[in-house]
Amino acid sequence: MAPVSTERDLRLDLFRGLALWLIFLDHIPSNAVSWLTIRNYGFSDATEIFVFISGYTAAFVYGRAMQEHGFVVASARVLKRAWQIYVAHVFLFAIYLAEIAYVAHSFDNPLYTEEMGVRDFLANPDVTIIQALLLKFKPVNMDVLPLYIALLAGFAPVLWLLMRAPSIALIASAVLYALMWKFEWNIPAYPHGAWVFNPLAWQLLFVFGAWCALGGAKNLSRYLQSRVLVTLAAAYLVFAFAIAMTWYFPRFGGLVPKFVGELIYPIDKTNLDVLRILHFLSLAIITIYFVPVDWPYLRLRIFKPLIICGQHSLEIFCLGVFLSFAGHFVFTEVSNRLPMHVIVSVAGIAIMIGAAALLSWYKRVERKGPRPPAAKPGYAGGDA
Amino acid sequence: MIRRLPLLLALMMPAWPAVAGPADEHAAECRVAEHLVESTFPLPQVARAIAAKKLDILVIGAGSSRLPGPGGAKSAYPARLQAALAKKLPGVAVAVATDVSSRRTAAQMVEALPADLAATKPALLIWQTGTVDALRGVDQDQFAQALDKGINTARSAGADVVLVNAQYSPRTESMIALGSYTENMRWVAVQQEVPLFDRFGIMKLWSDLGTFDFYSPTKKLDMAERVHDCIGRLLADLVLQAAKPESPSPTGIR
Numbered sequence: 001m002a003p004v005s006t007e008r009d010l011r012l013d014l015f016r017g018l019a020l021w022l023i024f025l026d027h028i029p030s031n032a033v034s035w036l037t038i039r040n041y042g043f044s045d046a047t048e049i050f051v052f053i054s055g056y057t058a059a060f061v062y063g064r065a066m067q068e069h070g071f072v073v074a075s076a077r078v079l080k081r082a083w084q085i086y087v088a089h090v091f092l093f094a095i096y097l098a099e100i101a102y103v104a105h106s107f108d109n110p111l112y113t114e115e116m117g118v119r120d121f122l123a124n125p126d127v128t129i130i131q132a133l134l135l136k137f138k139p140v141n142m143d144v145l146p147l148y149i150a151l152l153a154g155f156a157p158v159l160w161l162l163m164r165a166p167s168i169a170l171i172a173s174a175v176l177y178a179l180m181w182k183f184e185w186n187i188p189a190y191p192h193g194a195w196v197f198n199p200l201a202w203q204l205l206f207v208f209g210a211w212c213a214l215g216g217a218k219n220l221s222r223y224l225q226s227r228v229l230v231t232l233a234a235a236y237l238v239f240a241f242a243i244a245m246t247w248y249f250p251r252f253g254g255l256v257p258k259f260v261g262e263l264i265y266p267i268d269k270t271n272l273d274v275l276r277i278l279h280f281l282s283l284a285i286i287t288i289y290f291v292p293v294d295w296p297y298l299r300l301r302i303f304k305p306l307i308i309c310g311q312h313s314l315e316i317f318c319l320g321v322f323l324s325f326a327g328h329f330v331f332t333e334v335s336n337r338l339p340m341h342v343i344v345s346v347a348g349i350a351i352m353i354g355a356a357a358l359l360s361w362y363k364r365v366e367r368k369g370p371r372p373p374a375a376k377p378g379y380a381g382g383d384a
Numbered sequence: 385m386i387r388r389l390p391l392l393l394a395l396m397m398p399a400w401p402a403v404a405g406p407a408d409e410h411a412a413e414c415r416v417a418e419h420l421v422e423s424t425f426p427l428p429q430v431a432r433a434i435a436a437k438k439l440d441i442l443v444i445g446a447g448s449s450r451l452p453g454p455g456g457a458k459s460a461y462p463a464r465l466q467a468a469l470a471k472k473l474p475g476v477a478v479a480v481a482t483d484v485s486s487r488r489t490a491a492q493m494v495e496a497l498p499a500d501l502a503a504t505k506p507a508l509l510i511w512q513t514g515t516v517d518a519l520r521g522v523d524q525d526q527f528a529q530a531l532d533k534g535i536n537t538a539r540s541a542g543a544d545v546v547l548v549n550a551q552y553s554p555r556t557e558s559m560i561a562l563g564s565y566t567e568n569m570r571w572v573a574v575q576q577e578v579p580l581f582d583r584f585g586i587m588k589l590w591s592d593l594g595t596f597d598f599y600s601p602t603k604k605l606d607m608a609e610r611v612h613d614c615i616g617r618l619l620a621d622l623v624l625q626a627a628k629p630e631s632p633s634p635t636g637i638r
Contacts, residue, residue, distance in 0.1 A: 029557030106602050111608035114447030114486060115553045117519045118560060131556070140561045193523040196561075250424065266571050269564075270524075311636055326557050332599050336554065336591075377573050
C-alpha cells in the first residue's frame with residue numbers, strides 16, 4: 001500500500017503544535033497555567049497526541065522515500081533522524097546538568113535536607129553522564145525524546161511491512177503490546193527501574209499512527225462518522241472526566257464504586273494503559289468529527305502559529321523543554337505568584353512561535369538558494 | 385502526572401469545619417489546609433488505646449521527619465504531634481517514639497520495622513516515605529511491595545498505620561520525579577484501607593495560597609519549624625478524626 005495522499009493534512013500540524021504547547025506548559029513545575037491542559041480532565045495527555053502524530057508523519061515522509069528510493073535510502077534517513085534526536089537529547093541533558101549544579105550550590109533550606117540528595121549524582125559524574133549517553137539515566141521530563149529515538153530506531157522494517165501488509169504489521173504491533181503486558185517487558189534504566197515511557201508499549205500508538213497515514217485512516221473514515229461511535233467516544237470522555245474530578249476532590253472518591261476503582265486503577269502511563277489509549281482514541285474521534293480535513297477554518301491566520309510549531313516539532317519540542325527549565329528558574333529566582341505563571345507561560349509560547357517562524361523562513365530561503373529544491377526531497381512535507 | 389489541587393478550585397471549595405477541637409487552637413497559617421486532612425479509614429487500635437488512656441505512637445521516617453540543629457528533635461513534627469495530641473487528649477498518656485534517619489528507602493525502613501515495633505509496641509505507626517525512593521528511582525513495583533509489607537508487618541504487631549507522603553519542594557521539583565511515587569502511595573493506601581496524610585498536597589496548597597514561601601533560599605530554621613509545627617497539628621487532627629469510634633467517615637471508599 002502506498003501513501004495515499006500527497007497533500008499534507010494540516011490537522012496533523014495543528015494538533016502536534018497544540019501538543020507541543022501543552023507539553024511545555026505541563027513541564028514547568030507548579031505552573032498554575034497547566035491547569036488548562038488536557039491531562040487534568042481525563043486519562044491521556046499530550047504525549048499520546050505527540051506520539052500518534054509522530055508515527056503518522058514518519059510514515060508519511062519516509063513511506064514516500066521508501067517508495068521512491070527504496071528500503072536502504074529510507075532506512076538511512078530514518079536513522080539520521082534518530083541521530084538528530086539523540087544529539088538534541090544530549091544537548092538538553094547538558095542544560096539540565098547546569099540547572100542541577102546551580103541548585104545544588106545555591107539552596108540550603110533546612111526544611112529540605114533530604115531533597116538535597118539530588119546533589120548526590122553530581123558526586124559521580126563518570127557514571128551518571130555515561131548512563132545518560134546510553135539513554136539509561138533520564139532526568140525528570142526528559143523521557144519523551146529517548147522514546148522517540150527508540151521508536152525511530154526500529155521503524156524502518158516496520159514501515160517496510162506496513163507498506164506491504166498493513167494489517168499484519170498493526171496486528172504484530174498489538175501482539176507485542178500484549179506480550180509486553182503479559183511478561184512485563186521494559187528496558188532497564190539507571191540507577192534503578194525501567195524506562196518511564198516503555199517503548200514496547202508506546203510503539204502501538206506510533207505504529208497505529210503510521211498505519212493511519214498509509215491508508216488506514218481512509219478505510220476507517222466511514223466508521224468515524226457513525227453517530228454510535230461518536231456517542232460512545234463522548235460518553236467515555238465524560239466518564240474519564242468524572243473519574244479525574246475525584247483526584248482533586250477526594251470526597252467524591254466515595255462515589256466511585258469499589259469494583260470500578262479496582263478495575264481502572266492504577267492507570268499506568270509507563271506501559272500506556274488501555275484506558276489511556278481509549279481516551280486518546282475518543283478524543284481523536286470527536287476531533288475528527290468536528291474538524292474534517294477540509295475544515296475551512298484550518299487556513300485561518302489564528303491557527304497559523306500552532307501549525308508552524310507542529311511543522312518543526314523536534315526543534316520546538318527541545319526549545320519547549322529548555323524554556324520549561326528557564327521558566328522554573330524564573331519561578332525560583334524572580335517570583336512564583338500567579339501573574340508570573342501567566343507571563344512565563346505566554347512568553348514561552350510566544351518564543352516557540354517566533355522560533356518556528358524563523359525556522360520556516362530559513363527553510364524557504366534554503367530552498368530558494370543556490371542548491372536545487374530537489375536536494376531535500378524527503379522533507380518536502382515537513383519534518384517527521 | 386502529579387495530581388495537584390488547582391488554585392482556583394481550591395479557593396472555591398468551602399472551608400471544611402475543624403473536626404477535632406476549636407479552630408483557635410490552630411496556628412492561623414495551618415488552617416487553610418484543614419479540608420485536605422480527611423481520613424477515609426478508621427484507626428481502631430488508636431481508638432482502643434485512647435479509651436485505655438495510653439497512646440503510644442511510632443514515627444518511622446527519613447530526613448524530612450526531622451530538623452537539623454540541637455533543638456531539631458523538639459521542633460520536628462513528631463514532637464509537635466505529641467504536644468498537639470497531649471493537649472487534645474487530657475488524661476491520656478501520649479508518647480511518640482521515633483526511628484528517623486536520612487536517606488532511607490521504604491524497603492530499608494521495612495527492614496528496621498520489626499525491631500522498632502517490638503521495642504515500642506505502638507498502637508499507631510506513622511510512616512513517612514517516598515522521597516528517597518524517588519531520588520534513587522526505585523522500581524515502582526518494589527516500592528509498592530515495600531509499602532504493603534510494612535503495613536502488614538505493623539498490623540500483625542497490633543498497630544494501625546498512617547502513611548505520610550513526600551514534601552512539596554518546588555526548587556527540586558524538576559529534579560525529583562515524585563509524581564508516580566505519590567500516586568503509588570495513594571493507591572496502596574486505598575487498597576490497604578490506611579489513612580494517607582497528604583503532606584505534599586497540603587504544602588502545595590500553602591505554597592499556592594502564599595502561606596509559606598517554599599521557594600525561599602533561607603538557611604534559617606524558623607520557617608522549617610513553623611511548617612513542622614503545622615504538620616504535627618494537622619497530623620493530630622487526622623489521627624483523632626480517624627480514631628473517633630462513632631464516625632468512621634461515611635464517604636470513604638470501602
